[in-house]
Ligand SMILES: Nc1ncnc2c1ncn2[C@@H]1O[C@H](COP(=O)(O)OP(=O)(O)OP(=O)(O)O)[C@@H](O)[C@H]1O
Ligand code: SF4
């Protein structure tokens with residue numbers, strides 16, 4: 001019997017299954033003028049055409065400046081924000097076409113962990129009530145010992161049993177984030193979208209929560225989409241990283257390759273802003289200071305959205321044509337390294353020099 005492509009994929013060593021497949025996702029928020037009869041006068045192009053795939057068991061880090069659309073993207077993946085266009089396939093099913101009960105059932109498999117645990121946990125509910133809420137909504141309290149389940153959850157996230165009868169304000173920031181993670185875990189999800197999970201925590205506590213998330217990933221076979229503006233956090237956690245600028249991905253690759261060979265001028269600028277502990281490296285590393293502020297997503301620049309701040313921008317292609325995210329095949333970079341820049345090859349070879 002001849003082996004089919006499908007058979008080959010199930011062999012050991014084959015690529016793991018794609019769990020999340022996002023195609024052409026857009027979220028445009030209407031801008032209305034007038035208080036009562038709001039006329040739509042424009043749109044905020046918060047997410048403006050994102051394609052990405054996350055494999056089962058992988059951690060995908062999404063980084064970019066404040067306001068570039070990271071949270072909106074995360075919410076749209078979970079259908080908490082209605083996409084203006086595009087598809088979100090989860091385990092092979094298109095979520096964007098689902099409604100009501102069908103979508104509600106899928107939600108069990110996808111959970112969100114938020115930046116601000118205090119803001120996202122109802123202050124009037126005890127930890128027990130908070131954890132049971134999601135389990136009840138998905139009928140998970142019927143056929144199992146809920147009490148034992150709650151104790152197991154607390155143990156998994158490193159909180160004592162007596163936490164169950166307490167309220168969110170009785171905990172420290174790090175402990176509250178542990179509660180947020182336990183609440184997400186309570187419904188046995190496959191994918192967790194963690195939106196800035198450690199940004200609000202003290203630096204000393206950040207590493208503990210990151211380590212906890214990594215342990216839980218191994219224990220429960222979780223897949224993560226981790227959103228952060230801080231490259232250091234994402235580097236530590238991610239297998240692959242996507243860099244976002246004004247609603248779109250400008251670069252995507254293996255974490256090591258992104259740090260070893262950043263290709264997009266914006267990624268290089270972000271990297272140059274991360275302090276390096278080694279003073280020798282610190283002295284020789286590239287310094288790129290970006291000109292100007294992030295343009296408004298309600299009025300994004302034409303062509304390459306980065307052209308107003310790019311030290312390598314060339315007339316007139318950069319300000320007229322939007323570059324596609326394309327795989328760059330170079331000796332240095334690894335397979336799957338994608339970049340959205342017309343001149344990535346010439347910048348890499350030094351054929352085009354930086355102006356500033
Ligand atoms: N519900 C909404 N209505 C209108 N505009 C919105 C809405 N939510 C977000 N925006 C706008 O969309 C853009 C992207 O916002 P988003 O919160 O997704 O960015 P972000 O990358 O998560 O930023 P941060 O790092 O500050 O969390 C911003 O300009 C924001 O003001
Ligand atoms: S396409 Fe042009 S403006 Fe955009 S990043 Fe590349 S060189 Fe810079």
Ligand SMILES: [Mg+2]
Pocket residue numbers: 070071072195
């Ligand atoms: Mg955000």
